[in-house]
Amino acid sequence: MSEFDEEFKRFLRRMRELERRTREYIEDEIRRVAEEIRSEIESVERMLSPSWSHNGYLRPLYSIRDEGSNYVLYIDLPRVDEGTIDVKFLGNKVLIRARLKEETRFSEWSGRGGEVRFNEYREVIELPFTIEPSKVKVITKKRVVKVIIPKE
């Protein structure tokens, strides 16, 4: 094989490597932008929809934090009967259901939900990763639930 052929082969290898890296970069960027858009749509949807339903349930406030080796989900469940807190995991979804200690209503609030009686919390939280239920730890303190989800 001539020196030219060797050089040409090296050139082709470098071109293929460049092509692979470019493809990976573009795919990563598309994934990142798609995730940003999904999260933005979700956040707008949450903002525009009330945190209660005429069917008698409340949607809790929650937040997700990256705490090093774990993702931690905090859920605020005031007035909840702690014995009824039910947290289930399904793929990348966290399903929460819990009964209130006693029926709650906002009687002085005119119209809308003023006459609705609330009995429980319900929420489905979608996370950008799959959850392994056996590794998850759930702690409750003063009606705030902490769900520790290991990254590995």
Added chain:
Amino acid sequence: MYREEFIGEFRIVEYEGYRLSGEGYAVVAVPDAGLVGVIGAGQLIKSMKLKEVGGIDSYIHLPPVAVISRGEIRLPIRIFYGEDLLLIYSEFIPSTPSIPQLARAIINYVERKGANFLILMSGLPVPNRFDLEKLRTYYIATTDYVASKVKDLDVVPFENGYLVGPYAMLLKESVNYRLNTLVLLTESYLEFPDPEASARNLEIFSKVTGKSIDVKELLEQAEVIRIRARDTMKNVVRNLAQMRKEYEYAVPLNI
């Protein structure tokens, strides 16, 4: 309506004439971390039986909102009064670029109404709030007189760090007006309503001003307040993110 004035693009309305007497305390409560200031102010209004005497509005800087309270139409930012205490209360937060102008208008107004001592009570978001049993309160005093008022209380000086949001602007503006300003910051959640932190601030407020505030009632009602404040909290968190509230977690590189 008794009186109306414009400060910049903010319209201040008084429903009746009033002026602060005595020490001239002013409290400004706006939505921030854990709604600590707003929840505390609500209890202060109830406990001190403060009367609604005015309001602040803006066609440019505030959302197009009419507050209906006991059948009366009120402005989005509400002014309450009782002898030596003036309280400005808002559950709405203006857009980030409008905050400096609003802070200037509020401080200018309270100073002209005879306020000498401004007390700003808010939350200091801490990532480990879930694990905390006893909440620590930090303070910032703009004068020696204010510092002497908290000298023997269970509070810690906030010596280094950043404040981000409406309270930061109110503090800076109050310095320009040479007001005696005390900022109380109690450890709190950022994203969940935190009445426990509000109660702690009110205990300190009570000791500084000598006014008796019913904190027990607030603590008993804490969980109901947490339920009721969810939608307000949800909207505030988005605004706090826009004003880069996370800067408060940053360690200053050089002091």
